[in-house]
Amino acid sequence: MAEPQRVVIVGSGLAGASAAGALRDRGYGGDLVVFGRERHRPYELPALSKDVLLGAADGPNRVHEPEFYEEVDLRLGVEITAVRLADHVVVDSTGAEHSYDRLVLATGSTPRALPVPGADLPGLHTLRTVEDSLALREKLVEGARVVVVGAGWIGCEVAAAARTRGAEVTVVDPVDVPLRRVLGPTVGGVFRELHEAHGVRWRLGVGVDGFTPDGVRLADGTEVAGDVVVLGVGAAPNTALAREAGLALADGGVAVDAALRASDPDVFAIGDIAAHDHPRYDGRVRVEHWANAKDQGVHVAGSVLGAAEPYQASPYFFSDQFELGMEYRGLADPENDRLVVRGSLERREFTAYWLRDGRLRAAMNVNQWDDGTALQALVDAHAAVSPDQLRTAAPGDLV
Structure with a gap:
């Protein structure tokens, strides 16, 4: 070529x-x-x-x-x-x-919109550009009532930032646990408890029926009052x-x-x-x-330029919410893969592993920063490891 x-x-x-x-x-x-x-x-x-x-x-x-x-x-x-x-x-x-x-x-x-009444009202925020972020930051002030629609990564990060700045925060999502689609109910529960400990209120298991000038109307007929509404639905x-x-x-x-x-x-x-x-x-x-x-x-x-080398990098992302920092590598199906945890969920210092057919599909280190290279190698190799090995051995000893 x-x-x-x-x-x-x-x-x-x-x-x-x-x-x-x-x-x-x-x-x-x-x-x-x-x-x-x-x-x-x-x-x-x-x-x-x-x-x-x-x-x-x-x-x-x-x-x-x-x-x-x-x-x-x-x-x-x-x-x-x-x-x-x-x-x-x-x-x-x-x-x-x-x-x-x-x-x-x-x-x-x-950013996706929600096809519900009031979705075109002024003042609904999404987050994609620097202008979006600066405009939203002006509204995240002490005592502001902030409703975040969506308990995914963007929704959780916005909720953490808003609460840190002193706003009253409620997060709404039809799922029963934040981040469930990516992390599953057990690890997602760590984030739910983290946010609760910082005063975030959850309205989970219920969808949005519409938006009003005063906030968000939910599918169960209740309303959540809000001065600021943020859409984080993907x-x-x-x-x-x-x-x-x-x-x-x-x-x-x-x-x-x-x-x-x-x-x-x-x-x-x-x-x-x-x-x-x-x-x-x-x-x-x-x-x-x-x-x-x-x-x-x-x-x-x-x-x-003419090369035909395959792109083989495993997916990677990170998040920081309140005092929790994490890195995720790989691609798991959390509803079906086997979860193995090394460390303490309660202290929020752990590594979560997801296994499928005896091979490692994904790993997430939370508030632990010394194992990234080893975890990357294990995930890239879809390493054949047992749950007992993952619970007891340091990642570097498994490479």
Whole structure:
């Protein structure tokens, strides 16, 4: 495959900016154009629900120093509205056409809404951009009544930040335990108790029936009063551009092979939208986390330049809530995999393991920071280990 003369990246988030950086790091000297809808220089998202909301930072970490973009044609505030695969052209909202030899789609995702009455009322907050985070932070003040809809990662992190800033916080979700879909009821219960210990109120096991100017109306007929309502009910991958272009979709995202190539050989997809044929897992994997965006962005540079190496990184994410910090590696089915815990759930100092057919599928270290490398190796290898080994041995002794 000849080296492309012109690479276009659609999306200026972490995935797209990481791809641009990796292309230059690999010595690619051709034209490199990055289109982004936002007007900010590319930045990372994790701080938006953590340090920025808490007031510990006034903005997120940037992906590259400003000088890097002297080597890249970075076009901010520009929306790409169409891709013509046969012509190797993308079209922006003004109708202007931009040619490419290789195209990388890194269009990210958009916060989901709830299809209930009042969903269009002003003042409902979502959290995706730096503007979202700063606007919400202004409302998280002492005594404010904050209702968070959604007990996933974003909902729990927002609740922790709001409570730390002195707000009265209620979290609503139809699930019976926060984070159950990812961690299962036992480990999810650790987070429920953590938040309760800090004064967060839960309304679990009940959905939202609508929004009013005074708060949230629940499906059981009760209402939760709120000055501030935050929606944290997940995100939808931005696949419309790929779909309308005729690219194959799968599992909610853009279907890509092991090397992150889409159904058109000159197009690649990374980050939130990539439904990846992952060599380490059965079927496709689509991950909406910081590490996946960064690592796929770095990896796709090789694929764009002709390499065919598979992307094999295990999913990874982290969270900080109150005094609890954690890292998660791998991909578990918590409702069916076997949970093994080493350490103390009560003290919130433990490692949780998930086993399937005698092999390790995922691991999460909580308030323990010395075992990350060993846990990564064990998860990557789908190590064959017994529950007794996991309970009694240090991770480093199992590698």
